[in-house]
Every structure is written in C-alpha cells, then in structure tokens.
Amino acid sequence: MTTARERVLGRVRAALQDVPADEPAERSLQRTYADSHGMGPTLEVLVDRLDDYKALVRRVRPEELAGQVAAALERRGAQRVVVPSGAPDGWFAETGVERVPDSREDPLPLEALDGVDGAVTGCAVAVAESGTIVLDGEPDQGRRATTLVPDYHLCVVRAEQVVDAVPEAVRMLEPTRPLTWISGPSATSDIELDRVEGVHGPRTLEVLVVAADG
Amino acid sequence: MSATFLGIPPFPEAAHTAVEDSQLRHNLRKATHTIRDKRGQVVDELGDDWSALRSEGAAIKEHTLRHLDHYLEQVEDSVQRAGGTVHWASDAAEANEIVTRLVHETGQSDVVKVKSMATQEIELNQALERAGITAYETDLAELIVQLGDDLPSHILVPAIHLGRAQIREIFLQQMAEWGVPAPPGLTDDPRALAEAARVHLRERFLSTRTAISGANFVVADSGTLVVLESEGNGRMCLTLPETLISVVGIEKIVPTFDDLEVFMQLLPRSSTGERMNPYTSMWTGITPGDGPQEFHLVLLDNGRTDVLGDTVGRQALRCIRCSACLNACPVYERAGGHAYGSVYPGPIGAILTPQLQGMSSEVDKALPYASSLCGACYEVCPVAIDIPEVLVHLREQVAEGPGHTGEKAMMAGAEAALSSPATLDAAQRAASLARGAVPQHLPGLAGNWTDTRSVPEIPEESFRRWWKKRGGERS
Known part of the structure; x- marks a missing residue:
C-alpha cells in the first residue's frame, strides 16, 4: 500500500516532466529590487x-527614558505591568x-497575564518604511503571550535597532526564534473595509524611540 | 454550520441574480473601490521597485513549483527537526481524517481557528462537526459568516457582501447561541461591532487548548510557518493553545527565509493596501516555554498536482491569496463572490477552482467565461499570474470537451471558408448576394449575441474584391 506521502510526491514528479533533470533545484x-526606498530620515x-497606524509614539533621549516610561504608565493608569x-x-x-516578572522558565498563568494592565518590552529590530517592530523572544521581549493578552503594550526601541526597510530586517532575524511582527495596535478592516483599531490584540501600542539626539 | 457552495448554479445564472441585489452591489462597490485606492497609493509609493519585487516574487514561486518535490522533502525535514510532526494528505477526505484524529487525540471537543482558505476548501469545519468537534472561527469576517450561517464571498474579507447594519443583526441574533451574547444596545458602528467580537471570543481564546490554522508561507530551509493577520486572533490561536495543527496547500512553500523580504513587501500592500499588516507570526516547530508544545503540519494536495501538471495553468499555484485581483475585477465588483460557487472567487477563483476540481461540473465549466478578459487582474497580481492567458487556455479545454455542437459547427464552417482564397471568395460573394435577407435578429445560438448587439451590415462587395478591382496595386 502506498502512503499519502508517496502518492503526493509521485504525483508532483509526474506533473513536472517538462522540467529538465539538470535544472538546479x-x-x-x-x-x-532595492534594499530600501529613500523615504526620509529613518527615525522620522x-x-x-507608527503614528499613521494610530500607535502612540515618542522620541526620547537615553537619559529621559526612565522618566518617559514612568509617564507613559501613569497616563495609561497602569498599576501592574x-x-x-x-x-x-x-x-x-x-x-x-x-512589575510582574515573566519568562519561559517561570511563565505567568494565563489568568494572571489577563489580569495585568500592560506589558513593557524591548524589541529585536524595527522597520521604518513599514512602521514595524519585530519581537524575537529574547529575554527583554519575553514569551509571545506577554505582549498579546494584556490590552496595552509599551515597547522600547533603540535607534540602532531601526533599519529603513523590510529586506534589511529579514536578514537580521534568526528564523528559528518565534517572531512577531507588530505594525500598530490590533485592527480590522472586515466591516466595509473601514479600518478600526483595537480587536483581540493590545488595543493600545505605545512606542518610545530612544536616540542620543532625541 | 451547514452552509455549502454545493448547489449554487453556474456563474451566468448566479451572477444574474446577484446583480439585481442593489444592497449587494452597493456594499461591493464601496468596499472594492476603497481597497483599490489604498492599494494604489502604497504600491505607487515604491515606484519602479514594485515591478522588480513583482518579478522576483513570481520567479521565486515559479522556481519552487518547478522543484516542488525537492522543497516538500526539505519542508518535512526542517519542520521535524524543529520538533513538529508532518502529515501528508492527497485529498480533502484524508486531510479531514488526519485533523479529526489529531483533535480527538488531544481529548478536546472545541477548537479555535485562524482564517484559512485551505480548511474552507476541504470543508474541515463540517467534517469536524460530524465527528462531534466544534470549530470556532475567530477572524471577524469569518465569525460573521459562521454566525450568519452564510458563505464567504472574498478571500481576504469573507463578509464583504454584508453591510454594517446586516452584521449588527447577525450579532444580535446569533452570538448568544455560540457563546457570549452581543450587548443589548449594540449599534452598527464598526467600533462597537469589533468590540462585541472581542468580548464574544475573549474567554474562548483563553480557554481553548487546540487551534487550527493555515499559513501564508512555509519556508523550506528553516521550517518556518508564516501567518499574516490584523486582529490578533491569529496570534491568540498560534500562541495560547497547547496543540497547533496547520493545514497548508503544497504550493505555499518558499525556498529560503530570505525570500520573505520580497513577500513581506508584496503581500500586505496588495492585500489590505497597507504598508504592513498589524501582526505577522512566524514560528518554527516548537519553542520550549513559548507557545504550543505540540505542532502538526498537514501538507495538502487536493488537486494541486493536477494544476501543476498543466504548464499553462501551473502559474495559478503562484497565488499568495492577496485578493487584489478580486478588488480590481469589474465582473467581481458587480457579481460578488458567491456567484463563483467556490471558496476561491473572482479572477483567481475562475482559474483555480476549475483546475483544482477538474472541470467536472457545469459550475466549473462556466468559470473560465466569468471574465471580460480586460486584464486588470494581471496588472495588479503581485506574482504576475497571467489570469487572462489561463482563462483562454481553460476555455479551449471546455470547448474541446463534449457539447457546444453549435459553436463547433460554426467554427468548422469558418475553418472551411478561411482555408483557401477561393472558398473565402465564394463565401463572401454568397453573403453579399444575401445581404438583404439577413435578419436583424439571428435565430438559435447566434441569437444570444444579437440580443444585445446589431448585426453588422454586410457590404456589397468584399475588401478582397474591391482591392482586386483597383488592380491589386502594391505600395
């Protein structure tokens, strides 16, 4: 009896009779194509x-960061993050x-995660042209659930992590890590193709872009 | 859920009914024009680079298809090395059986689902229902369709045929039956409707232990699966459950992780007309301590190898399901998705459905004609599928099949008349002599044509005769 695997592979090979045997696989x-599209100064x-996606975004100097994190959490009215x-x-x-700690080794139960007021993380890389922040599960970014279940995500992006366009970002990523690309708060266009921000993922995304020159 | 495409009449009949529905035409026109404009802006923003990206996207997909056996084996190896299990399904029945068994093994009777064309194609929800398993759709538009016991009518926005007031009604009447009811004062503001969906599904996400997804891409060299979405329902399903089962058509493979630098530019801009969709998840097998600890990939053929075997039709398998061709199509804009009688509507559906199903039914045979061949679909396709070329190719196959005796007789007549100058001359002379006797409305098959057109006037003499009379001078 042939297995489904043999059947599918056999049919594929039979369908590709026109492909010369010596054509490299x-x-x-x-x-x-271009690596980036010259759309302006990267951080701008x-x-x-991000602003276009209705994310809250601020540029801050390194020495202002702690104060800006505190201010953002206060504006949000967050008690526990x-x-x-x-x-x-x-x-x-x-x-x-x-601060409620979380890690792969010591994960918060889902109900506890659902009970906090937000999540604060770093990122792996950010893409200017597409307004994208990529998380790769490093210890400063945490498990995927931590930036998903709470309704508020505050993300710290350092200037040196920002690239102009998608190709540069893809080349910097490690495929075997769980990757989450985030471009603004969750949204839907399913009703009459009108974009509405805020569905199942965090309804508010706030980004602090840290650069020496602010 | 019992809605099915089975029993929808062939396109001409179904479209005839659809175009008379003014609410439907209003909804479709508004939605397709909105998204068409958005796409135009974000594509134009990339200037000439768009065509370079498009060529590369087409080349990657074409190459992968030409070596699909190699890449399938590579996917199997990569996914298994990363801790996943790979299953093969030659048709819908096998795929449904595998998924049903896997869900049974988890001991669960509820699953949450990420929007997936492949699972709609194989009617997985119905198969699970027969096995006592309830599949909850979590994408907002899929939820609307499921609650309304309706059918999807668009690849990206399955509820595009419904307006906000209709969606509000469905939520008010049906949500309670499936779980958390809609709030009593629900308005038809899209914000309120999205909020109702959030509340309705929240507990479901937090408590369901098994999820089913498709994938936009499967990367052969790394074993990574990619899902693009907007709402976060995808992230919920891909992250929170203990077991994840992904059903993916064998044409979804790209060779390397780097190839994503092309598709992550092409797909969002073509699809939702955004520079990037809000969320994309990429996962490779299992990550200890993060996300599902059991992962199954079901590789689905279900007719794809038949499409692969047709060297003209093969290009349909490049499709990345962006739906730009639907939004650009004047026929889709008027007829809507249901008229195509398949989960794949619009121009891509008109070439994919008949090829996947083998042109066995009247519905399949009518689909290659559901187009004016204007070419707008090809223009916007991010992987340059020449849809008009495939449509004409499939029309040839339909015409060569049984039936169409009238057309065949006319074509045979034309062939005889055009086969030599003498017979053409004789035929043209006969036509000129009979010119007074040709009615304005032709009988029989040709009447379909003269219903909406005038019969052209036959000249007294043919061009060839007039030319000859002038001495046939050459310039």
Whole structure:
C-alpha cells in the first residue's frame, strides 16, 4: 500500500516532466529590487508610520527614558505591568508601578497575564518604511503571550535597532526564534473595509524611540 | 454550520441574480473601490521597485513549483527537526481524517481557528462537526459568516457582501447561541461591532487548548510557518493553545527565509493596501516555554498536482491569496463572490477552482467565461499570474470537451471558408448576394449575441474584391 506521502510526491514528479533533470533545484534571490526606498530620515519615517497606524509614539533621549516610561504608565493608569525577565531595571527607575516578572522558565498563568494592565518590552529590530517592530523572544521581549493578552503594550526601541526597510530586517532575524511582527495596535478592516483599531490584540501600542539626539 | 457552495448554479445564472441585489452591489462597490485606492497609493509609493519585487516574487514561486518535490522533502525535514510532526494528505477526505484524529487525540471537543482558505476548501469545519468537534472561527469576517450561517464571498474579507447594519443583526441574533451574547444596545458602528467580537471570543481564546490554522508561507530551509493577520486572533490561536495543527496547500512553500523580504513587501500592500499588516507570526516547530508544545503540519494536495501538471495553468499555484485581483475585477465588483460557487472567487477563483476540481461540473465549466478578459487582474497580481492567458487556455479545454455542437459547427464552417482564397471568395460573394435577407435578429445560438448587439451590415462587395478591382496595386 502506498502512503499519502508517496502518492503526493509521485504525483508532483509526474506533473513536472517538462522540467529538465539538470535544472538546479537551489535558487538564490536575484535582488534586482532595492534594499530600501529613500523615504526620509529613518527615525522620522518610523515615527510617521507608527503614528499613521494610530500607535502612540515618542522620541526620547537615553537619559529621559526612565522618566518617559514612568509617564507613559501613569497616563495609561497602569498599576501592574508584566515585564520579561531580561528587561533592564533602569527602564523602571522612576516608576512605582508594580512589575510582574515573566519568562519561559517561570511563565505567568494565563489568568494572571489577563489580569495585568500592560506589558513593557524591548524589541529585536524595527522597520521604518513599514512602521514595524519585530519581537524575537529574547529575554527583554519575553514569551509571545506577554505582549498579546494584556490590552496595552509599551515597547522600547533603540535607534540602532531601526533599519529603513523590510529586506534589511529579514536578514537580521534568526528564523528559528518565534517572531512577531507588530505594525500598530490590533485592527480590522472586515466591516466595509473601514479600518478600526483595537480587536483581540493590545488595543493600545505605545512606542518610545530612544536616540542620543532625541 | 451547514452552509455549502454545493448547489449554487453556474456563474451566468448566479451572477444574474446577484446583480439585481442593489444592497449587494452597493456594499461591493464601496468596499472594492476603497481597497483599490489604498492599494494604489502604497504600491505607487515604491515606484519602479514594485515591478522588480513583482518579478522576483513570481520567479521565486515559479522556481519552487518547478522543484516542488525537492522543497516538500526539505519542508518535512526542517519542520521535524524543529520538533513538529508532518502529515501528508492527497485529498480533502484524508486531510479531514488526519485533523479529526489529531483533535480527538488531544481529548478536546472545541477548537479555535485562524482564517484559512485551505480548511474552507476541504470543508474541515463540517467534517469536524460530524465527528462531534466544534470549530470556532475567530477572524471577524469569518465569525460573521459562521454566525450568519452564510458563505464567504472574498478571500481576504469573507463578509464583504454584508453591510454594517446586516452584521449588527447577525450579532444580535446569533452570538448568544455560540457563546457570549452581543450587548443589548449594540449599534452598527464598526467600533462597537469589533468590540462585541472581542468580548464574544475573549474567554474562548483563553480557554481553548487546540487551534487550527493555515499559513501564508512555509519556508523550506528553516521550517518556518508564516501567518499574516490584523486582529490578533491569529496570534491568540498560534500562541495560547497547547496543540497547533496547520493545514497548508503544497504550493505555499518558499525556498529560503530570505525570500520573505520580497513577500513581506508584496503581500500586505496588495492585500489590505497597507504598508504592513498589524501582526505577522512566524514560528518554527516548537519553542520550549513559548507557545504550543505540540505542532502538526498537514501538507495538502487536493488537486494541486493536477494544476501543476498543466504548464499553462501551473502559474495559478503562484497565488499568495492577496485578493487584489478580486478588488480590481469589474465582473467581481458587480457579481460578488458567491456567484463563483467556490471558496476561491473572482479572477483567481475562475482559474483555480476549475483546475483544482477538474472541470467536472457545469459550475466549473462556466468559470473560465466569468471574465471580460480586460486584464486588470494581471496588472495588479503581485506574482504576475497571467489570469487572462489561463482563462483562454481553460476555455479551449471546455470547448474541446463534449457539447457546444453549435459553436463547433460554426467554427468548422469558418475553418472551411478561411482555408483557401477561393472558398473565402465564394463565401463572401454568397453573403453579399444575401445581404438583404439577413435578419436583424439571428435565430438559435447566434441569437444570444444579437440580443444585445446589431448585426453588422454586410457590404456589397468584399475588401478582397474591391482591392482586386483597383488592380491589386502594391505600395
């Protein structure tokens, strides 16, 4: 009896009789397309795109970061936030908000995660042209659930993590890590194709872009 | 859920009914024009680079299809190395059986689902229902369709045929039967409707232990699966459950992770007309301590190898399901998705459905004609599928099949008349002599044509005769 695997592979091979046997199966990208599209100063473009998605976004200097984290959490009215184990303590130097730690090794139960007021994380890379922040599960970004279940996500992006366009970002990522690309708060266009921000994922995304020149 | 495409009449008849529904035409016109404009803006923003990306996207997909056996084996190897289990299904029945068994093994009777064309194609929800398993759709538009016991009518926005007031009615009447009811004062503001969906599904996400998804891409070299979405329902399903089962057509493979740098630009801009969709999840097998700890990939053929075997029709398998061709199509805009009688509507459906199903039914045979061949679909296709070329190719196959005796007789007559100058001359002379006797309305098959057109006037003499009379001078 042939297995489904043999059947499918057999049919595929039978269907490809026209392909010369010596045609190489491997292929590299031709890359006739641009690495980026010269849309303006990187950080300005990132801020513009995030703003377009209705994310809250601010540019801050490194020495202002702790104060801006505190101010953002206060504006949000957050009492308790989930913080991945690898997030720098310095971010929280000026806030009295309760930090609930989470990590792969010591994960919060789902109900507890559902009970916090937000999540504060870093990111792996950000893409200016598309207004995208990519998380890769490093200890300062945490498990995927931590930035999904709470209704508010505050993300710290350092200027050196920002690239102009998608190709540069893809080349920096490690495929074997769980990757989440985030471009604004959750949204839907399912009703008459009108975009509405805020469905199942965090309804508010706030981004602090940290650069030496603010 | 019992709605099915089975029993929808062939396109001409179904479209005839659809175009008379003014609410439907209003909804479709508004939606397709909105998204068409948005797409135009974000595509134009990339200037000439768009065509370079489009060529590369087409080349990647075409290459992968030409070596699909190689890449399928590579996917199997990569996914298994990353801790996933790979299953093969040659048709819908096998795929449904595998998924049903896997769900039974989890001991669960409820599953949450991420919007997936492949699982709609195989009617997985109905198969699960027969096995006592309830599948909850979580994408907002899929939820609307499921609650309304309706059928999807668009690849990206399955409820595009419904307006906000109709959606409000469905929520008010049906949500309670499926779980958390709609709030009593629900308005038809899209914000309020989205909020009602959030509340309705929240507990479901937090408590359901098994999820079923499709995938936009499967990366062969890394074993990574990719799902693009907007609402976060995808992230919920892909992250919170203990077991994840992904059903993916064998044409969804791309060779390398780097190929995503092309498709992550092409797909969002073509699909929702955004620079990027709000959320994309990429996962590779199992990550200890993060996300589902059991992962199954079901590789689905279900007619795809038949499409692959047709060197003209093969290009339909490049499709990345963006739905730009639906939004650009003047026929889709007027007839809507249901008239195509399949989960794949619009121009891509008109070439994909008959090929997947083997042109066995009247519905399939009518689909290659559900187009004016204007070419707008090809223009907007991010992987350059020449849909008009495939439509004409499929029309040839339909015409060569049984039936169509009238057309065949006329074509045979034309062939005889055109086969030599002498017979053409004789035929043209006969036509000129009979010109007074040709009625304005032709009988029989040709009457379909003269219903809406005038019969052209036959000249006294043919061009060839007039030319000859002038001495046939050459310039």
